Amino acid sequence: MTDFRFRLARRIVPTLAALALGLGGLAGASAGTLQLDGIALGEVGLTERIVTDRISGVAIGGYDPVAYFAAGRPVAGSADFQLVWNGAAWRFANEGNMAAFAADPGVFAPAFGGYDAGAVGRGVAAAGDPRVFAIAGERLYLFRDGASRDDFLTSPRRAATAEAAWPALEAGLMR
Known part of the structure; x- marks a missing residue:
């Protein structure tokens, strides 16, 4: 109850x-x-x-x-x-x-609600660690660890992939 x-x-x-x-x-x-x-x-x-x-x-x-x-x-x-x-x-x-x-x-809140930006690009909702971050393209991104951050930042396509994946992932979180 x-x-x-x-x-x-x-x-x-x-x-x-x-x-x-x-x-x-x-x-x-x-x-x-x-x-x-x-x-x-x-x-x-x-x-x-x-x-x-x-x-x-x-x-x-x-x-x-x-x-x-x-x-x-x-x-x-x-x-x-x-x-x-x-x-x-x-x-x-x-x-x-x-x-x-x-x-x-919207200017200051982390992208993807603070979920690991690299994981979001793979369709996974993994909480980001607020101590592991990057500011790219005037957006704040959080990551679960340094390896995820480094992987995300090495490819300019990663942000676009995460942006495309986020709406479906966000909808699933709201169920």
């Missing part, structure tokens, strides 16, 4: 969140964490399209997605600077990075 309720919550909460946003019913909890009726919307993984911690709902291991571009390296985010986008909680190192992400999340 608990599993059923969890699956039901995964479907209902995003719908309620969207409705609340439309009605202006969302209130900030503390320092950027969005809540709906006392439920922190980043506290459970609401989507499989983004690599999240199954317990906390935090995307990409809690690393700040903007810092990859601003600092050129992974930087741990803080629960003090957190917002929910696309059903996942995203953490940031500072308020400026959180504001930049809020203004245009």
